[in-house]
Amino acid sequence: MKTEVVKLSQIKTNAANPRQIKDDKFTKLVNSILVFPKMLEIRPIVVDNTFVALGGNMRFRALAYIADMTIEDIKENLAGIRDFNKKTTAEQEALVNYWQLWIDKPTATIIKAAELSDEEKKEFIIKDNVGFGEWDYDLLANDWDAEDLNDWGLDVWQDDYSSEDGSNENSKPAGAPLIDRFVIPPFSILDTRKGYWQKRKTEWRELIGDMGESRNDTLIQSPEIKYKDLYQRTRQHRESLGIGFGEYLEKYVPDEVKEKEAAKILSQGVSLLDPVMAEIVCRWFGLENCKSFDCFAGDSVFGYVSAYLGNEFTGIELREEQVKLNSERVAGMSARYIQDDGQNVANHIEAGSQDLLFSCPPYFDLEKYSDLENDASNQDSYEEFIVIVENAFKNAISCLKDERFAVIVVGDVRDKKTGFYYNFIDDVKRIFKANGVYLYNEIILIETGASTALRASRYMESRKVAKMHQNILVFYKGNPKNIKQSFKKIEYASEDLELFRVDSGNEPEGN
Ligand SMILES: C[S@@+](CC[C@H](N)C(=O)[O-])C[C@H]1O[C@@H](n2cnc3c(N)ncnc32)[C@H](O)[C@@H]1O
Structure with a gap:
């Protein structure tokens, strides 16, 4: 079959064509043709013997639209197209001349x-329009310019369109925006400062109840956290005296000093897990009504969110008071906390029984949680700390089913003596790899940190840039080729994403 050039008026649109084009896409198609008419020779319009368009109806409609334009309109359109502006003056003139002759x-x-x-x-009409292939988004992101792709009509980067205050109701683009489908746009950077994130976090907080600032007070019941600075400063003194921190507080620290120290921690806030992060971990990497667990549980946020979304959660936590507090928080929900060393996780959870491992281990000595011997945050050296983390994760991996995700939130820490980073993140990757579980996604979580700006100028004196991110490492235990079979396509109806559902059946008692 060979191509021929015919008068545009000879061609007729196919009234029975089931494909439609929306206004913004049509404008993009017109612009795309205006700036690159050669494309039409390479992809001719397919007609039947009565010149009804079978393939290329949209292109034909765009050409008919262009045919009604004046050369002034065309010039104006071209001037607004990025690809046109990238051309040399000679190329631009040649293009205008082409359209001048064409109209x-x-x-x-x-x-x-x-x-x-x-x-x-x-x-033919259907098959001509079916796209069997799938875009390789990594390749697109690496080798193409996002703005070009958007100009050319590809719906890849539906960017965050919500305003900073989270109000996005009136500006939703056509189609299904990423934020509606995935709660948060699924990019490798998650920005907790965005309006949509903060709005959802507030919703979670209201739901969970007293989890905000006031809860810090209850959370920091452990004296090691309540008087964190003091605990670290007095370590040597306590060792020389051969007494624990409790006794030290009682005998050597006056009440007014205690008060001052406690106030310091309250104003800094104890790190509470971000509930929106917990939610997306469950939604993106868990399964519906699945079994999730954590071998360094910490606070009750992940357990609460996980159970609220219908999962059965088990958390192992070393500190008794934290386990008690958490258990009260999740009473009546499908979440339980066990007091033990995370290294013993396999004593409490059956091998290969869990669907999602989530954990945020201590970041070595950044925040000391207790004086307990096995507390990973309370080790004399980074090497000893890593041994605990390694044992706990190795055993946790054995509890995870095959073809499931493990999501570990980590942040690097500096050696207090040298100022160098320990490279904790790489160590966690190494531990998983050594256990046959490989890194599948690395996501950077950007955090607000009101004090970051204050710290930044002080840090820069020694050329340290202020850290305002954590890394979310997503590992996969199994063959990623099976992910599409094991995890169904994420498609939420808007009701599914409502946090305040009346019929959830997951509400904890007394909440
Ligand atoms: C970083 S916190 C947990 C983070 C938590 N997801 C959060 O952001 O609050 C780490 C927790 O691990 C606990 N922990 C430390 N060593 C442990 C061990 N050997 N076994 C179990 N839990 C441990 C600490 O008590 C602390 O609550």
Whole structure:
């Protein structure tokens, strides 16, 4: 079959064409043709023997639209197209001349599919428009410019369109925006400062109840956390005296000093897990009504969120008071906390029984949680700390089913003596790899940190940049080729994403 150039007026639109084009896409198509008319020769319009367009109806409609434009309109349109502005003056002039000549005698390159039966024509119309392939988003992101792709009509980067205050109701683009489908746009950077994130966090906080600032007071019941600075400062003194921190507080620290120290921690706030992060971990990497667990549980946020979303959660936590507090928080929900060393996780959870491992281990000595011997945050050296983390994760991996995700939140820490980073993140990757579980996503979580700006100028004196992120490492235990079978496509109806559902059946008692 060979192509021919015919008068545009000879071609007729196919009234029975089931494909539609929306206004913004149509504008993009017109612009795309205006700036790159050669494309039409390479992809001719397919017509039947009566010149009804079977393939390329949209291109034909765009050409008919251009044919009605004046050369002034065309010039104006071209001037607003990025690809046109990238061209040299000579190329721009040649393009304007091309369209000047074309609108005097509009033509189109066609190819005739004259010998098709009516049935075959119907089949062709559909098959011509079905895209069997899938975009390789990594490749697109690496080798193409996002703005170009958008100009060319590809719906890849539906960016965050919500305003900083989280109000996005009136500005939703057509189609299904990423934020509606995935709660948060699923990019490798998660920005907790965004309006949509903060708004959802507030919703979670209201739901969970007293989890905000006032809860710090209850959370920091452990003296090691309540008087964190003091605990670290007095370590040597206590060792020389051979007494624990409790006794030290009682005998050596006056009440007014205690008060001052406690106030310091309250104003800094104890790190509470971000509930929105917990939610997306469950939604993106868990399964519906699945079994999730954590071998360094910490506060009750993950357990609460996980259970609220319908999962059965088990958390192992070393500190008794934290376990008590958490258990009260999740009473009546499908979440339980066990007081033990995370290294013993396999004593409490059956091998290969869990669907999602989530954990945020201590970041060595950044925040000391207790004086307990096995507290990972309370080790004399980074090497001893890593041994605990390694044992706990190795055993946790054995509790995870095959073809499931493990999501570990980590942040690097500096050696207090040298100022160098320990490279904790790489160590966690190494531990998982050594246990046959490989890194599948690395996500950077950007955090607000009101004090970051204050710290930044002081840090810069020694050329340290203020850290305002954590890393979310997503590992996969299994063959990623099976992910599409094991994890169904994420498609939430807006009701599914409502946090305040009346019929959830997951509300904890007394909440
Ligand atoms: C970083 S916190 C947990 C983080 C928590 N997801 C959060 O952001 O609050 C780490 C927790 O691990 C606990 N922990 C420390 N060593 C442990 C061990 N050997 N076994 C179990 N839990 C341990 C600490 O008591 C602390 O609550």
